[in-house]
Amino acid sequence: VPEPHAAPQIAVVIPAGGGGTRLWPRSRQATPKQFLDVVSERTMLQETTDRVRSLVPPERLYVITNARHAGAVRGQLPAVPALNIVGEPEGRDSAPAIGLMAAILEKTLGPDAVMATLPADHVIPSDAHFRAILTASALVAADGYLVTLGIPPTGPDTGFGYIQSGETLRETTDAGVPVYAVQQFREKPQREVAEQYLKDGGYFWNAGMFIASVKTLRDLYKTHLPQMEAGFAQIVAAYGTDEFDAVMRGVFPTLEKVSVDYAIAEKADRVAVIPADIGWNDVGSWQRLAEVLATEGHETENTVIGHHVGVDTHGALIYSPKRLIATIGLDDIIVIDTPDAILICPKSRSEDVKKIVDELKARGRQELL
Amino acid sequence: VPEPHAAPQIAVVIPAGGGGTRLWPRSRQATPKQFLDVVSERTMLQETTDRVRSLVPPERLYVITNARHAGAVRGQLPAVPALNIVGEPEGRDSAPAIGLMAAILEKTLGPDAVMATLPADHVIPSDAHFRAILTASALVAADGYLVTLGIPPTGPDTGFGYIQSGETLRETTDAGVPVYAVQQFREKPQREVAEQYLKDGGYFWNAGMFIASVKTLRDLYKTHLPQMEAGFAQIVAAYGTDEFDAVMRGVFPTLEKVSVDYAIAEKADRVAVIPADIGWNDVGSWQRLAEVLATEGHETENTVIGHHVGVDTHGALIYSPKRLIATIGLDDIIVIDTPDAILICPKSRSEDVKKIVDELKARGRQELL
Numbered sequence: 001v002p003e004p005h006a007a008p009q010i011a012v013v014i015p016a017g018g019g020g021t022r023l024w025p026r027s028r029q030a031t032p033k034q035f036l037d038v039v040s041e042r043t044m045l046q047e048t049t050d051r052v053r054s055l056v057p058p059e060r061l062y063v064i065t066n067a068r069h070a071g072a073v074r075g076q077l078p079a080v081p082a083l084n085i086v087g088e089p090e091g092r093d094s095a096p097a098i099g100l101m102a103a104i105l106e107k108t109l110g111p112d113a114v115m116a117t118l119p120a121d122h123v124i125p126s127d128a129h130f131r132a133i134l135t136a137s138a139l140v141a142a143d144g145y146l147v148t149l150g151i152p153p154t155g156p157d158t159g160f161g162y163i164q165s166g167e168t169l170r171e172t173t174d175a176g177v178p179v180y181a182v183q184q185f186r187e188k189p190q191r192e193v194a195e196q197y198l199k200d201g202g203y204f205w206n207a208g209m210f211i212a213s214v215k216t217l218r219d220l221y222k223t224h225l226p227q228m229e230a231g232f233a234q235i236v237a238a239y240g241t242d243e244f245d246a247v248m249r250g251v252f253p254t255l256e257k258v259s260v261d262y263a264i265a266e267k268a269d270r271v272a273v274i275p276a277d278i279g280w281n282d283v284g285s286w287q288r289l290a291e292v293l294a295t296e297g298h299e300t301e302n303t304v305i306g307h308h309v310g311v312d313t314h315g316a317l318i319y320s321p322k323r324l325i326a327t328i329g330l331d332d333i334i335v336i337d338t339p340d341a342i343l344i345c346p347k348s349r350s351e352d353v354k355k356i357v358d359e360l361k362a363r364g365r366q367e368l369l
Numbered sequence: 370v371p372e373p374h375a376a377p378q379i380a381v382v383i384p385a386g387g388g389g390t391r392l393w394p395r396s397r398q399a400t401p402k403q404f405l406d407v408v409s410e411r412t413m414l415q416e417t418t419d420r421v422r423s424l425v426p427p428e429r430l431y432v433i434t435n436a437r438h439a440g441a442v443r444g445q446l447p448a449v450p451a452l453n454i455v456g457e458p459e460g461r462d463s464a465p466a467i468g469l470m471a472a473i474l475e476k477t478l479g480p481d482a483v484m485a486t487l488p489a490d491h492v493i494p495s496d497a498h499f500r501a502i503l504t505a506s507a508l509v510a511a512d513g514y515l516v517t518l519g520i521p522p523t524g525p526d527t528g529f530g531y532i533q534s535g536e537t538l539r540e541t542t543d544a545g546v547p548v549y550a551v552q553q554f555r556e557k558p559q560r561e562v563a564e565q566y567l568k569d570g571g572y573f574w575n576a577g578m579f580i581a582s583v584k585t586l587r588d589l590y591k592t593h594l595p596q597m598e599a600g601f602a603q604i605v606a607a608y609g610t611d612e613f614d615a616v617m618r619g620v621f622p623t624l625e626k627v628s629v630d631y632a633i634a635e636k637a638d639r640v641a642v643i644p645a646d647i648g649w650n651d652v653g654s655w656q657r658l659a660e661v662l663a664t665e666g667h668e669t670e671n672t673v674i675g676h677h678v679g680v681d682t683h684g685a686l687i688y689s690p691k692r693l694i695a696t697i698g699l700d701d702i703i704v705i706d707t708p709d710a711i712l713i714c715p716k717s718r719s720e721d722v723k724k725i726v727d728e729l730k731a732r733g734r735q736e737l738l
Contacts, residue, residue: 311718322709324709325713342694344699345697355680
């Protein structure tokens with residue numbers, strides 16, 4: 001990889017379209033987790049923009065979200081221009097959303113801008129290191145690479161896709177980490193396969209964060225998803241006009257529903273992965289959030305947000321900002337209290353929250369979803 | 370025991386002074402369990418009077434309770450004359466309360482009336498059989514006996530005192546049960562001792578229900594607690610006058626704090642016990658209430674009052690009239706939701722609710738007690 005000429009202009013695109021039932025009862029259809037203050041007093045969306053504030057001015061922050069949440073995004077990010085917040089009339093998976101944003105950025109910032117896609121519902125404690133990696137990634141992206149951030153796995157997790165790294169493209173960067181070519185993207189594996197990945201080494205979790213120049217992305221879409229181009233052109237032509245919402249409603253739902261990983265990243269030739277040891281956590285369950293909130297080395301203590309009295313209670317995650325939760329003789333229990341619903345389950349069962357959500361759907365309890 | 374001449378006039382005295390922390394967070398200092406609808410839509414106090422309605426008119430129902438609860442009692446029992454509701458300025462255990470009521474009944478109904486003392490916070494499902502036993506007991510009481518109702522033990526419970534029965538006084542009664550002399554009252558035993566009682570047979574739980582003529586009780590007090598007589602005389606003299614509350618406040622707190630079991634029943638010569646197989650339950654813990662509420666033969670099913678969705682949840686007791694409780698992977702769990710506090714504990718730990726209450730006291734959380 002040759003050294004680049006100058007620091008490229010970075011724009012951040014934040015996909016914020018998650019449905020968010022995994023942190024039920026806090027997350028609901030109307031307020032998925034990215035719009036909640038589950039980790040700090042800022043919402044996860046706000047934390048995502050806070051994290052890059054020193055690198056990227058609000059004018060170059062873009063959000064694509066479900067149209068019904070666009071108002072919430074504007075409310076949470078008042079410094080971001082309203083035009084930068086794009087509402088999808090319906091979810092069509094990630095490829096149409098990312099491709100459309102690349103097409104819009106081509107119009108607003110030009111093809112040389114580097115677009116960093118950073119999901120709104122992740123936690124990244126090591127934010128200074130993350131920014132250094134982002135800056136280094138932008139330089140690699142400016143050379144025509146689609147750069148993915150690879151999370152060093154902390155266990156054989158079966159809930160994530162994996163990235164297998166190949167040859168070393170650069171021994172080190174300003175962030176102090178190397179750049180590898182991607183040998184292969186791997187789907188969410190079975191347990192034994194994941195264990196083999198960890199044994200073999202050279203595998204990373206795919207956190208869905210990737211960085212590429214607008215030109216690179218546009219070329220990839222024209223090559224691999226050419227059928228979307230006419231739709232993008234119609235929408236971009238209306239961008240900034242009063243017709244935009246109507247055109248989105250007419251055109252966006254006709255775009256192929258497919259993921260950017262499958263349709264673009266896996267098919268690109270020049271794909272790099274940069275190891276990102278940044279404490280990343282997708283907060284994909286209450287158990288995962290408990291990992292974020294627990295004080296390191298004190299995992300058997302109770303994590304309490306709100307009010308709790310415990311007798312023989314250890315390793316609990318308690319969220320109850322209003323009412324007192326009293327527990328006796330319960331280890332590793334999760335209690336989440338909200339105005340209309342309370343979840344109680346052992347940490348080991350927190351993935352099964354979706355079964356509760358399914359049951360509520362089956363019972364037609366729409367007001368609780 | 371000779372056959373009595375005629376059915377005596379029965380008055381029911383209901384001690385309703387319990388402090389009621391054992392069903393926290395539903396029971397509070399301001400509303401002990403006897404004033405709550407924990408079992409049916411009627412409060413336990415109302416159920417206690419409902420149970421004897423066909424035997425005893427409201428004019429012969431008396432309640433002695435903490436003075437701050439007297440208003441609540443009047444509200445819950447509108448048919449009972451206000452004069453029949455006596456407020457204690459402070460709790461002095463059971464002997465002063467029962468002795469005072471006997472002295473008042475001597476004035477209002479005369480010495481031949483039979484006084485049945487029936488605590489307000491017990492559950493008695495077999496109410497017809499209970500009334501038959503009460504009627505039979507009154508006949509024995511009219512012969513000068515202090516009659517206690519003995520609950521056939523269903524296990525070696527260490528939370529109750531035991532009554533050891535002696536010689537048979539009457540083979541059978543109109544209620545179809547015999548009458549035994551009491552050989553000895555036994556304090557709450559150790560586990561091994563309780564097991565031995567069950568093995569030996571002839572032991573009953575002491576449920577605190579006893580029946581005696583006013584004359585019998587008055588004589589017992591004059592013999593065994595003569596120092597209370599002057600106090601009783603002052604209070605009874607003021608009964609029905611505007612001075613009553615003031616005299617109560619001045620005199621009642623000076624009476625010896627002692628239990629009627631210890632100071633009277635254990636010292637009486639003519640004490641009888643009548644086996645009362647009436648499904649009695651003192652609802653002394655959430656676990657005990659769960660026993661009352663569970664459908665017989667379906668103890669592993671969930672008992673739900675209110676709203677619950679469970680995944681892999683069995684044998685739970687859920688009380689949540691407003692909010693949805695969602696549980697995953699929890700067996701024999703108790704969840705009690707109230708507007709300001711939620712209790713979560715396994716049934717096996719429900720006795721430890723008092724530790725929560727103690728902790729709240731230690732923290733000065735008076736508003737939750």
